[in-house]
Amino acid sequence: MVEQVNSFAIKTKNVSVHYGNKMAIDDVTINFTKNDVTSLIGPSGCGKSTFLRCLNRMNDVIESCKVQGEFLLNGVTDIYGDSIQVETLREKIGMVFQKPNPFPKSIFENVAYGPKIHGLASTQSELNDIVMESLNRAGLYEEVKDRMDDIATGLSGGQQQRLCIARAIAIRPEIILMDEPCSALDPIATARIEELINELKEKYTIIIVTHSMSQASRISQRTAFFHLGKLIEHGDTSKIFTKPDKEQTNDYITGRFG
Amino acid sequence: MDRMENTHTDKNFEQKLKQLQDDLIKMSEIVEKQIEIAVNVIKTKDSQDAQLTQNLDEQVDVAERDVRDLSFEIMTLHRPVASDLRLVFTALKVSKELERMGDHSRNLAKRATSISSTFDDELIEQMYSLGRNVQSMVNQVLDSFFKKDELKAKTSWNQDAEIDKEYKSLLKNLIERMHNKETSVVDEGTRPILIAKSLERIGDHATNIAEEVIFNITGHYIDLKKSDFE
Numbered sequence: 001m002v003e004q005v006n007s008f009a010i011k012t013k014n015v016s017v018h019y020g021n022k023m024a025i026d027d028v029t030i031n032f033t034k035n036d037v038t039s040l041i042g043p044s045g046c047g048k049s050t051f052l053r054c055l056n057r058m059n060d061v062i063e064s065c066k067v068q069g070e071f072l073l074n075g076v077t078d079i080y081g082d083s084i085q086v087e088t089l090r091e092k093i094g095m096v097f098q099k100p101n102p103f104p105k106s107i108f109e110n111v112a113y114g115p116k117i118h119g120l121a122s123t124q125s126e127l128n129d130i131v132m133e134s135l136n137r138a139g140l141y142e143e144v145k146d147r148m149d150d151i152a153t154g155l156s157g158g159q160q161q162r163l164c165i166a167r168a169i170a171i172r173p174e175i176i177l178m179d180e181p182c183s184a185l186d187p188i189a190t191a192r193i194e195e196l197i198n199e200l201k202e203k204y205t206i207i208i209v210t211h212s213m214s215q216a217s218r219i220s221q222r223t224a225f226f227h228l229g230k231l232i233e234h235g236d237t238s239k240i241f242t243k244p245d246k247e248q249t250n251d252y253i254t255g256r257f258g
Numbered sequence: 259m260d261r262m263e264n265t266h267t268d269k270n271f272e273q274k275l276k277q278l279q280d281d282l283i284k285m286s287e288i289v290e291k292q293i294e295i296a297v298n299v300i301k302t303k304d305s306q307d308a309q310l311t312q313n314l315d316e317q318v319d320v321a322e323r324d325v326r327d328l329s330f331e332i333m334t335l336h337r338p339v340a341s342d343l344r345l346v347f348t349a350l351k352v353s354k355e356l357e358r359m360g361d362h363s364r365n366l367a368k369r370a371t372s373i374s375s376t377f378d379d380e381l382i383e384q385m386y387s388l389g390r391n392v393q394s395m396v397n398q399v400l401d402s403f404f405k406k407d408e409l410k411a412k413t414s415w416n417q418d419a420e421i422d423k424e425y426k427s428l429l430k431n432l433i434e435r436m437h438n439k440e441t442s443v444v445d446e447g448t449r450p451i452l453i454a455k456s457l458e459r460i461g462d463h464a465t466n467i468a469e470e471v472i473f474n475i476t477g478h479y480i481d482l483k484k485s486d487f488e
Binding site for chain 2: 213214217239240241242243244249250251253254255256257
């Protein structure tokens with residue numbers, strides 16, 4: 001039993017989300033295995049991004065949003081409970097958004113910002129190390145090492161997104177949520193991010209929302225298909241893309257949307 | 259419900275998948291006809307019919323290339339997954355099995371025309387019966403493919419044991435007659451054995467198709483030897 005609890009980075013149970021009277025998520029139960037990449041797929045409005053944002057309480061700021069159900073970090077910590085501050089939670093569960101959103105600051109400052117406010121470095125040298133290590137892990141260091149003081153918004157789209165990933169991992173999260181991180185990128189930048197995701201899974205649990213089914217099949221070990229707020233099917237990616245159990249899943253992934 | 263009945267949003271893709279099925283149906287019909295004619299030639303020794311199996315074989319080869327090229331195009335341009343992927347994968351493998359069945363039919367028909375009219379009637383009947391059973395098995399397995407009927411695929415697979423038994427009995431009979439120095443049998447040499455072997459091989463290809471049919475439906479290759487055929 002202990003082994004089972006520890007094998008999940010996040011466990012959720014009977015999750016429902018409403019925006020006002022409108023139900024966005026309907027009784028979803030899903031567990032995310034540690035060090036796996038899980039893709040959340042489904043048509044627009046199916047609830048996958050809403051669900052993702054529940055995992056680090058990004059929906060808290062939406063007044064009309066009501067989240068119900070159980071969310072457990074590492075099988076024990078109630079994500080919506082009093083035992084964890086939302087800031088601490090987001091230290092553990094980082095997020096990368098659809099559109100690269102670097103701060104209008106230098107490359108260095110973008111990555112250093114998180115560790116500074118979370119007090120992860122006590123000296124400048126430690127901070128430098130964290131920034132360098134994070135940029136390295138995000139596969140960006142070699143490209144920016146000679147211009148760390150340049151403004152981050154001057155980087156290309158793909159570099160900006162890798163910078164955002166470096167910024168997310170600089171605060172040493174356990175889990176990284178990604179909301180369509182490649183939708184604004186060209187195929188080369190996308191390939192680099194996908195390669196990076198594959199490397200990052202050695203250290204982090206990654207949950208990614210994607211509209212690209214080929215991306216889901218390339219990068220994830222597990223895939224969850226959402227439709228109209230319900231979790232239709234969740235399983236090994238290889239199975240979902242070869243012989244899904246549900247006809248609805250088969251219809252969606254084969255492009256039978258009618 | 260047949261998966262293909264659901265509408266594919268990409269009409270071009272949908273049309274190509276339908277074309278693939280149609281190509282396979284066409285190829286199957288030619289091979290079934292080839293086998294039927296070849297089995298009849300065992301009795302009739304009609305050289306025109308034997309030539310017809312040769313002509314049909316050329317059509318089978320063209321049909322196999324059509325299935326291969328279309329499958330390749332679908333995989334390249336549409337990147338099929340799930341039921342579509344299984345269909346393309348199965349189509350490629352089934353077309354290969356059909357092509358080999360066609361070759362065996364052509365060869366056995368050609369050999370059958372050379373068998374002397376004085377050859378033992380009982381052995382001819384035995385070969386013909388084996389041929390008819392093989393033909394029935396092939397019809398059944400192809401029907402199971404197009405109707406996506408798992409049980410029918412398993413039943414047809416199971417028929418192969420009976421065919422093997424019949425084949426062995428025919429061989430035993432042939433060898434016994436040769437031991438007894440029955441002139442009409444000895445003079446034919448290995449020809450009847452090769453005809454019987456071709457029929458037995460067609461049965462083997464049909465079992466391979468049955469395994470592909472089950473994969474197309476279930477997504478798994480199963481060891482049918484261990485299955486119970488309920």
